[in-house]
Amino acid sequence: MKSLLTFPKGGVHPPECKAQTQGLGIEIMPVPDELELILGQHIGAPCTATVAKRDEVIEGAVIGEVQKGLGVPLHSPVAGKIKNLATSVHAVRVSAPSITIEVDREAAPVQYQKVDWQQLAGADLLAKIHDAGIIGIGGAGFPTHVKLNPPADSPVDTLVLNGAECEPYITADHRQMLENPGQIVEGAKIILKILGITRCFIGIENNKPDAIREMTKAAEQASGGEYSITIQPLQVKYPQGSEKQLIQAITGRKVPAMALPSAVGVVVQNVTTAKAIYDAVVYGKPLYEKVVTIAGKGIARQANLQVKIGTKVRDIVKYLGGLQPGLAKVVMGGPMMGFAVSSLDVPVTKTTSAVLFLTEDEIDTKPHSQCIRCGWCLDACPMGLEPKEIGIYVEANRAQDTAQFGVFDCFECGSCAYVCPAKRPLVQFIRLAKMKAKRQ
Ligand code: SF4
Ligand code: SF4
Secondary structure (H helix, E strand, C coil): CCCCECCCCCCECCCCCCCCCCCCCEEECCCCCEEEEECCCCCCCCCEECCCCCCEECCCCEEEECCCCCCCCEECCCCEEEEEEEEEEECCCEEEEEEEEEECCCCCCCCCCCCCHHHCCHHHHHHHHHHCCCECCCCCCCEHHHHCCCCCCCCCCEEEEEECCCCCCCCHHHHHHHHCHHHHHHHHHHHHHHHCCCEEEEEEECCCHHHHHHHHHHHHHHCECCEEEEEEEECCCECCCCHHHHHHHHHCCCCCCCCCHHHHCEEEEEHHHHHHHHHHHHHCCCCCEEEEEEECCCECCCEEEEEECCCEHHHHHHHCCCECCCEEEEEECCCCCCEEECCCCCECCCCCCEEEEEEHHHCCCCCCCCCCCCCHHHHHCCCCCCHHHHHHHHHCCCHHHHHHHCHHHCCCCCHHHHHCCCCCCHHHHHHHHHHHHHHC
16 A cells, blocks of 8 residues: 655544445436526636527537636536526525526437547647536536646646545545546546646545545556556545645645646646546537535435536435435535535536535534634644634724735635634635735
């Protein structure tokens, strides 16, 4: 066994809560009667609808395009009819423009044909990734074709695939690594060809020994000759899966403040994004499905569900047998970085990795109090920031003056809030501080 790597500063060990779903294989959820697709699914400019009410669409058809700026197209996950162009409930932005599609249950599923991607040039591979609407599935939703085209003055020599999946409860990437290891590794080879490099590390936390085993087998089959693909086991420590921490753990390189990974010669992609790249390049299949972990004591049945993008949480609840008494909070994403939602009408997007149904005993409802200056948040912060000062400044109506404490380097991992004995809502303070400091 290789030695277990990790990042040097900060980090926390929240209860993993993965046992409930890590053994549950990917299950395909039947398509509900209608889907709601949010037009802004990625970082950058949102799509503009390219369809009108009552238009008929086929599975995989483009229904939204970015007119200007950074972005990728949006595709219909089903054959059907456009019912409406309106707004949907959104996990972060409250509401967002969307397209509602009524599903045609008579339509035959599209059969995608396999192509030999090795014959394609890097530029053609990149175009396929853009055209298939691929974005960073595991994180913030940055368009993948842009990430795979780093600036010429930042030469890249290493690809890191992120299989850490350090957020509690979530096991969707774990299941992908167990069930589709060959496709993930093939996706890595496609990325290596685009970047014109040969070295890839796949970082996996050591609480997934079965995934490490399966991925090692697939990587050994694919390595040799042109490419070197190595599985790197990692210590279990949150936020091991954040880009900068993962790069430092595996390569020892430290990404400077406000810089991109390419500044230290690295590109990071999530393992499930690599699988989506495989689907897009080898089969020409757009990104319109997602494996989502459904967990928590507040739902009748937990699962790793493959759903169409645009499936409402309400339909997932119905399929899994309904809600349980004592449900206190529904969270889109993990408990550390996810967002609580107040409506079950919120639809799954390309970046939804989990929906958690948490009961009273799974959440902390104690009210917050004054900072007692214990310094635990400083010790927990993997970026070496001063979350306590940011919180104190926000409460003193001086949010705009928090850049001095590195507020823009904060990636909202929640480690500081997790350890705070005063239960201070440090991430909410930080989000507010960023907003006001940006305006300033
Ligand atoms: S949320 Fe921000 S300030 Fe808090 S620990 Fe994470 S990076 Fe540091
Ligand atoms: S952990 Fe909480 S109480 Fe302790 S210094 Fe940080 S903000 Fe204050």
